[in-house]
Amino acid sequence: MKSKVRDLREIVGEIPNSGANIAIGGFAITRNPMAFVFELIRQGKRDLTVYQIVGGMELDILVGAGLVKRLEYSAGSLDRFGRLERVNEAIDRGLIDVREYSGLSISLRFLAGSMGIPFIPTKCLLGTDMLRILLERGDDSVKVESSPFDGERYVYLRALQPAFAVIHAQYSDEKGNVIIEGPYWDVELAKSAKKLFVTVEQVVSNEFIKRYPEKVIIPSVYVSAIAEVPFGAYPTAVYRCYDYDKDMLTEYARISKDKAEFDKFLKDYVLETKDFNEFLEKVAGVERLCKIKADPVYGY
Amino acid sequence: MSLTYTTNELMAVTASRLLRDGENVVVGLGLPQIAALLAQSTHAPNLTIIYEIGVINPEAEEMGVGVADPRLWYKGEHFTSFVGTLGAVLQKGLVDVGFLGGLQVDRYGNINSTMIKTEKGSRHINGSGGAADIATFAKRLLIMTRHEKRKIVDSLDYLTSVVYLRGYDSREKEGLPLPEDVKIITNLCVFGFDEETKSLKVVSIHPGVKLEDVIQNTGASLDIKGEVKTTKEPTEKELDLLRNKIDPHRMYI
Numbered sequence: 222m223k224s225k226v227r228d229l230r231e232i233v234g235e236i237p238n239s240g241a242n243i244a245i246g247g248f249a250i251t252r253n254p255m256a257f258v259f260e261l262i263r264q265g266k267r268d269l270t271v272y273q274i275v276g277g278m279e280l281d282i283l284v285g286a287g288l289v290k291r292l293e294y295s296a297g298s299l300d301r302f303g304r305l306e307r308v309n310e311a312i313d314r315g316l317i318d319v320r321e322y323s324g325l326s327i328s329l330r331f332l333a334g335s336m337g338i339p340f341i342p343t344k345c346l347l348g349t350d351m352l353r354i355l356l357e358r359g360d361d362s363v364k365v366e367s368s369p370f371d372g373e374r375y376v377y378l379r380a381l382q383p384a385f386a387v388i389h390a391q392y393s394d395e396k397g398n399v400i401i402e403g404p405y406w407d408v409e410l411a412k413s414a415k416k417l418f419v420t421v422e423q424v425v426s427n428e429f430i431k432r433y434p435e436k437v438i439i440p441s442v443y444v445s446a447i448a449e450v451p452f453g454a455y456p457t458a459v460y461r462c463y464d465y466d467k468d469m470l471t472e473y474a475r476i477s478k479d480k481a482e483f484d485k486f487l488k489d490y491v492l493e494t495k496d497f498n499e500f501l502e503k504v505a506g507v508e509r510l511c512k513i514k515a516d517p518v519y520g521y
Numbered sequence: 522m523s524l525t526y527t528t529n530e531l532m533a534v535t536a537s538r539l540l541r542d543g544e545n546v547v548v549g550l551g552l553p554q555i556a557a558l559l560a561q562s563t564h565a566p567n568l569t570i571i572y573e574i575g576v577i578n579p580e581a582e583e584m585g586v587g588v589a590d591p592r593l594w595y596k597g598e599h600f601t602s603f604v605g606t607l608g609a610v611l612q613k614g615l616v617d618v619g620f621l622g623g624l625q626v627d628r629y630g631n632i633n634s635t636m637i638k639t640e641k642g643s644r645h646i647n648g649s650g651g652a653a654d655i656a657t658f659a660k661r662l663l664i665m666t667r668h669e670k671r672k673i674v675d676s677l678d679y680l681t682s683v684v685y686l687r688g689y690d691s692r693e694k695e696g697l698p699l700p701e702d703v704k705i706i707t708n709l710c711v712f713g714f715d716e717e718t719k720s721l722k723v724v725s726i727h728p729g730v731k732l733e734d735v736i737q738n739t740g741a742s743l744d745i746k747g748e749v750k751t752t753k754e755p756t757e758k759e760l761d762l763l764r765n766k767i768d769p770h771r772m773y774i
Contacts, residue, residue, distance in 0.1 A: 324650045373696055374696030405601070
């Protein structure tokens, strides 16, 4: 059997150095692909177009590092811990081209992309400033037309098929059968990409997959490469593996408010660490990581 | 007998009483979640609770920091995706009540959860997430907000979620389905909307609050006509459930 498991550095190396477009999974404080995004930053991938449903700390750091040219998303936050200060400042100062959607409308664009259809109609966005601004800017991903079937007004959303997508999940086998435990809001996003990369907590045997096929949310046909990165979503939560690190998220929420403090964090913990393991050792350490390990019943 | 209770307790109880048994409700963190859990513990044991992230009918033992917190998913009956909840349940028309909140609400109930304009320029805060979708498709909407002049305004800095758009029949003309009912629950009163103009009207004022307080703290034009009732107080049983079962650490009440 040909294994899709590869080194994270090598996988990220496949992405062009400038102008790539990539969809990122995760949601505020859960299953955010931190390790993958840190490697994008170390390799200096510039002028990125990023698609995401609800961004978190990884999006904030990527934008703060000055690598994002365009962002299409529906929201972003650190939940109760704070806002995405670097993203918000970049929007306020006009440093990035931002295209805002609702959560369902951007998810429907991924759904259409995942099914290979050119567009999908919905009543989402009608009357909103998101739609008004997209239309005013001549964005060719949205059109308002009446339906040939019932004559009613709909927003026709262009399908999204990003060149790359990355999500973080609990398990995969070497073939790329991916198990996601808990809700899987990013499954359509993952399936829409031309190339899907998945970072996982653990690579498991194909025997395990065949014993629990109902747990496989993304079958291997969609997956280009797998990287095994334990704690690869830290400090965000991975259901049934570990909780979010509330101290780290609180600390990041504070740091990110100030550009100079953020830049120091970026340099010390991302750019000057050789890989995610070194980041984990530097910022958390084994003792702290053991403390956030999840109870198998509660999942956090 | 007169009970003592907090404003948040009164808001949670008021919202809870607007939910009916057997309904499907999309909730977010905080008071909406507490209101739904209270309804489940009292008059609506068959309420179905939906979190947009893809969780249906959990029984959380701890409050969380947001819908992405696995604490809120504990003992869920179904896990799915955004498309699974907001698409296949909400857009299909199966959601009876959607809860909403935000930075600003205008006289037609429209909500801004995206950005605020200041003298120094605009400040981006968050974005829609599922909020605009809930406002589009839920049959009834319950908006919960602090009652401040800068939060209940005539004109929004950004229109994230459409409720009655520009009043009258403007929402239907836009192509959107009309909700059966919309209420705003604040710390001072409950607002409804005029049947014809679809603009803000006071339905009831919370006990101890004067109409003058409501007018002074509202930044939007307000029609005061007809009878203004007093919001019904919480019962001893409701307060006991809130304090000892639903939010024992008093995170939100």
